Amino acid sequence: MIGVVALGMLISxxxxxxxxxxxxxxxDPLEGFNRTIWAVNRGADKVVVKPVTQVYRxxxxxxxxxxxxxxxxxxxxxxxxxxxxxxxxxxxxxxxxGRFVVNTTIGIGGLFDQATRMKIKPAPEDxxxxxxxWGANGGPYLMLPLLGPSTLRDAVGRGTTLVAxxxxxxxxxCNLPSGVPIALTAAExxxxxxGLIETGADSFLESSLDPYAAARSxxxxxxxxxxxxxxxxxxxxxxxxxxxxxIDDAMSxxxxxxxxxxxxxxxxxxxxxxxxxxxxxxxxxxxAAPEASKQPN
Numbered sequence: 001m002i003g004v005v006a007l008g009m010l011i012s013x014x015x016x017x018x019x020x021x022x023x024x025x026x027x028d029p030l031e032g033f034n035r036t037i038w039a040v041n042r043g044a045d046k047v048v049v050k051p052v053t054q055v056y057r058x059x060x061x062x063x064x065x066x067x068x069x070x071x072x073x074x075x076x077x078x079x080x081x082x083x084x085x086x087x088x089x090x091x092x093x094x095x096x097x098g099r100f101v102v103n104t105t106i107g108i109g110g111l112f113d114q115a116t117r118m119k120i121k122p123a124p125e126d127x128x129x130x131x132x133x134w135g136a137n138g139g140p141y142l143m144l145p146l147l148g149p150s151t152l153r154d155a156v157g158r159g160t161t162l163v164a165x166x167x168x169x170x171x172x173x174c175n176l177p178s179g180v181p182i183a184l185t186a187a188e189x190x191x192x193x194x195g196l197i198e199t200g201a202d203s204f205l206e207s208s209l210d211p212y213a214a215a216r217s218x219x220x221x222x223x224x225x226x227x228x229x230x231x232x233x234x235x236x237x238x239x240x241x242x243x244x245x246x247i248d249d250a251m252s253x254x255x256x257x258x259x260x261x262x263x264x265x266x267x268x269x270x271x272x273x274x275x276x277x278x279x280x281x282x283x284x285x286x287x288a289a290p291e292a293s294k295q296p297n
Contacts, residue, residue, distance in 0.1 A: 034143035074110025083125035092123035128157030149219035
């Protein structure tokens with residue numbers, strides 16, 4: 001851990017993010033394979049994950065579900081801290097540390113998001129974003145079995161998370177009672193699915209002419225915003241009048257990809273992220289402008 005922090009401090013003065021538009025991902029050269037995995041994932045969701053989540057939503061009151069979501073957000077703070085250090089973002093790393101200390105203590109193990117109430121804004125970061133900060137291209141768009149949308153770069157980032165995220169390392173190696181790691185993983189999957197239902201992801205896909213293309217466009221736009229640290233305060237799903245610019249843009253892009261007429265003016269790539277781009281993770285407010293060290297190509 002100390003070595004990682006030291007390495008991050010060493011490179012903090014020279015880390016520069018160059019965010020490409022991931023043209024290869026937009027062209028989706030693996031579309032045939034990806035659509036097959038998409039169909040498998042949707043089938044598993046329809047048969048298992050969504051029904052279980054609906055039962056969870058029926059029996060667990062919203063404050064309890066929010067507490068579970070807060071817990072998993074809290075245990076992600078240490079790895080966000082590491083990634084912000086590796087990218088040279090000391091101010092964001094301090095926010096990760098502050099949020100983790102406050103929510104773990106005052107927030108009772110992270111069940112309550114007291115840090116946000118204390119105006120400590122979230123600063124989520126993952127290793128896929130760190131690879132982008134180091135100049136790695138996204139590579140082709142990739143639909144992962146059971147895990148969903150990704151790119152080759154983000155898939156490598158996810159793999160690294162399994163062996164480098166302190167929370168996941170502890171779950172796998174801290175000799176927890178039998179069944180606890182499986183229960184935690186299941187709870188995380190169900191909580192994530194619950195969040196997707198609450199943010200309108202199901203309606204978004206059901207109303208799209210091509211759900212696969214819509215999901216791809218939404219994912220690439222969201223990841224572009226993530227890499228630029230356009231945090232989710234500016235990315236709520238509902239802007240107050242029922243409209244959702246990011247979802248509208250993603251659906252327009254999907255319709256354009258599918259050859260639907262009348263959408264040729266809609267943005268179909270992530271070259272210029274749409275205003276008010278959506279982020280489904282429950283993070284706090286932050287400026288919509290990219291940080292100074294992140295310079296899009």
